[in-house]
Structures are given as structure tokens and as C-alpha cells.
Amino acid sequence: MNRIGVIGTGSMGSILLEAWLTAKALSPTQLIVHNRTPAKAVRLAEKYPGLSVAQSNTEVAQTSSILLLCVKPSEYNVLLEQLAPALTTNHLMITITSPIKLKQLETQVPCPVARVVPSITNAAKSGVSLCEFGSRITQQHRQNIFSLFSTISQPIEVSETYLRVSSDITSCGPAFLSYILQQMIEDAEKETGLSHEAATYLVTHMLIGMGELLKQELFTLPTLQQRVCVPGGITGEGLVALQKGVPGLFAEVFHRTHAKFAEDQELVQQQWKNHVKQH
Ligand SMILES: NC(=O)C1=CN([C@@H]2O[C@H](COP(=O)(O)OP(=O)(O)OC[C@H]3O[C@@H](n4cnc5c(N)ncnc54)[C@H](OP(=O)(O)O)[C@@H]3O)[C@@H](O)[C@H]2O)C=CC1
Numbered sequence: 001m002n003r004i005g006v007i008g009t010g011s012m013g014s015i016l017l018e019a020w021l022t023a024k025a026l027s028p029t030q031l032i033v034h035n036r037t038p039a040k041a042v043r044l045a046e047k048y049p050g051l052s053v054a055q056s057n058t059e060v061a062q063t064s065s066i067l068l069l070c071v072k073p074s075e076y077n078v079l080l081e082q083l084a085p086a087l088t089t090n091h092l093m094i095t096i097t098s099p100i101k102l103k104q105l106e107t108q109v110p111c112p113v114a115r116v117v118p119s120i121t122n123a124a125k126s127g128v129s130l131c132e133f134g135s136r137i138t139q140q141h142r143q144n145i146f147s148l149f150s151t152i153s154q155p156i157e158v159s160e161t162y163l164r165v166s167s168d169i170t171s172c173g174p175a176f177l178s179y180i181l182q183q184m185i186e187d188a189e190k191e192t193g194l195s196h197e198a199a200t201y202l203v204t205h206m207l208i209g210m211g212e213l214l215k216q217e218l219f220t221l222p223t224l225q226q227r228v229c230v231p232g233g234i235t236g237e238g239l240v241a242l243q244k245g246v247p248g249l250f251a252e253v254f255h256r257t258h259a260k261f262a263e264d265q266e267l268v269q270q271q272w273k274n275h276v277k278q279h
């Protein structure tokens with residue numbers, strides 16, 4: 001595998017890097033990193049001997065063929081400017097952010113570009129990563145991307161149309177579901193006096209067990225409900241409350257994420273236009 005340059009070792013950049021290293025899918029010498037605040041990158045190099053820290057993004061581009069961009073959308077302008085002197089048609093650029101269209105990115109760089117939207121679940125070498133490929137991507141690039149991300153996730157290809165909602169489910173989903181489960185814990189505490197610790201323990205292990213049932217394909221989501229809902233039993237009573245409050249709730253979630261996404265896309269476009277004017 002070619003050397004991989006990870007740019008931005010914040011939350012997601014470091015999660016991906018550590019997932020590959022702990023999975024032994026990559027060795028530290030196959031990676032070079034750079035972060036705007038150097039201390040974050042240095043800490044990783046101390047933890048994983050052999051991992052190189054570049055002094056600049058130009059150095060990352062000069063010493064690696066795959067560039068994994070793990071910065072936020074608003075940080076792309078500066079980053080692309082820093083990379084420009086060293087970028088060639090032989091690089092493969094992978095962005096992990098959603099609001100920047102691949103077509104837009106292709107106008108700024110000479111190399112093939114792809115998007116892989118990861119998920120925090122990849123930290124456990126689990127969950128999905130969403131892949132979208134730009135027009136310069138070859139079959140070989142696809143294979144390389146799939147093989148790299150399959151060591152820590154289930155990579156699947158998505159079209160731009162469904163990228164947002166797919167990412168809402170796979171990347172934002174862990175936050176949404178943990179919020180709901182947090183409510184279960186708090187209400188159990190409030191309504192019955194069960195300790196926070198005990199409720200957290202029960203909820204956590206219920207979720208792990210449920211994940212196992214799905215993983216082992218012993219049940220699907222609908223058959224799980226059917227089997228737990230004993231006719232005339234207690235679960236059905238509890239579900240009545242959920243049936244009142246939950247339908248439509250995720251429609252609102254998706255409306256909000258899509259609106260924020262459109263806002264971010266617009267902001268990026270404006271930023272890029274202003275940037276071009278200034279130069
Ligand atoms: N968190 C998640 O679960 C997921 C996040 N994503 C996407 O990943 C992207 C990054 O998110 P996240 O990791 O949470 O954000 P963070 O802010 O934690 O990480 C971004 C990092 O990029 C660094 N950075 C910014 N500009 C540069 C530059 N020019 N050169 C080098 N490093 C730079 C920042 O440095 P500094 O230390 O100076 O701030 C920071 O460490 C976002 O677009 C997000 O949508 C995608 C899927 C899931």
C-alpha cells in the first residue's frame with residue numbers, strides 16, 4: 001500500500017488512524033500526519049513509534065500518494081492552498097466531509113478525488129463507511145479505497161443524492177440513538193428511583209445484546225419487536241407511548257440535517273468565491 005498522509009488529527013482523523021493501527025491494517029511507517037496545532041499530531045507519534053509528523057501539508061503531499069483530508073469544510077480553502085504546490089495528478093485525495101461536492105473539489109485540484117464518510121463506529125472496526133467517487137477515479141482507486149476502509153468498516157458506495165440521509169443514519173446515528181437511550185436512563189431514574197449507574201449498565205448491555213442479535217442475524221428490527229411483544233403483555237403497553245411520540249420525529253431530524261447541510265454547502269461556495277476574488 002502507498003504511504004497515506006492524514007491531514008487533520010482531530011476527532012475523526014485520529015479515530016481513523018488509530019483504528020487502522022490497532023487493526024494492524026497499516027503500520028505506523030505507512031502513515032504521515034500533519035495537524036494545524038502540532039501537539040495533536042506529536043501525541044499520536046509518541047503513542048505509535050514509527051509514525052511520521054510532517055512539518056507542513058506540502059511535506060505530506062510530497063511524501064505520500066494518498067491524502068486523507070480530515071478537516072472541517074470551512075478549513076478547506078486554506079488547506080488546498082497549502083497543498084497546491086505539491087499536488088500532482090498521481091495523488092489520490094479522499095475527503096471525509098460531506099458539504100464539499102466532489103465536482104467542486106475537482107475544479108481545485110489536479111488529482112482524482114473521492115469521499116469516504118466514516119463513522120465513530122469505525123473505532124471498533126465496525127459500522128459502515130460511505131464512499132462516493134469523483135469522475136477521475138479509476139477501478140484501481142476504487143479497489144484501493146474499498147480495501148483500505150474494509151479493514152475498519154463495511155464500505156459501501158452511495159450516490160450524492162443519498163449521501164446526506166445515509167450519513168445521518170451511519171455517522172450521526174450513534175449520537176441520535178445514544179441521546180434517546182440517555183432519555184431512557186433519565187426517565188428510569190426519575191420515575192422509579194433506579195440509580196443512574198444501574199440504569200446505564202442495563203441500557204448499555206441491552207444495546208450490546210441487541211447489536212449481537214442483529215449481527216448474528218437471529219432477528220431483524222421488525223421481528224425483534226414481534227418476538228418481545230408478548231400478546232396482551234407489558235411491552236405492547238410501553239410501545240403505545242412510543243407510537244404516540246416517535247413517528248415523524250426522524251422526519252424532523254432529517255429536515256434539520258438537510259437544511260444545515262444546504263447551509264454548509266452554501267457557506268463553502270461563498271467562501272471559495274471570496275477566496276478566488278482575493279487571489
Ligand atoms: N465526528 C464524527 O463522527 C464525524 C466527522 N466527520 C467529518 O470529519 C470532519 C472533521 O471532523 P472532526 O474530526 O470531528 O473535527 P475536528 O475539529 O476535531 O478535527 C479537525 C482537525 O483538522 C485540523 N486542521 C484544520 N485545518 C488544518 C490544516 N490546514 N492543516 C492541518 N490540520 C488542520 C484541526 O487542527 P486544530 O487542532 O488546530 O483545530 C483539527 O485537529 C468534519 O467535516 C466532519 O463532518 C465525518 C463523519 C463522522
Ligand SMILES: O=C(O)[C@@H]1CCC=N1
Pocket residue numbers: 167171172
Ligand atoms: O456533526 C457533524 O457535522 C458530523 C457529520 C457526521 C457526523 N458528524
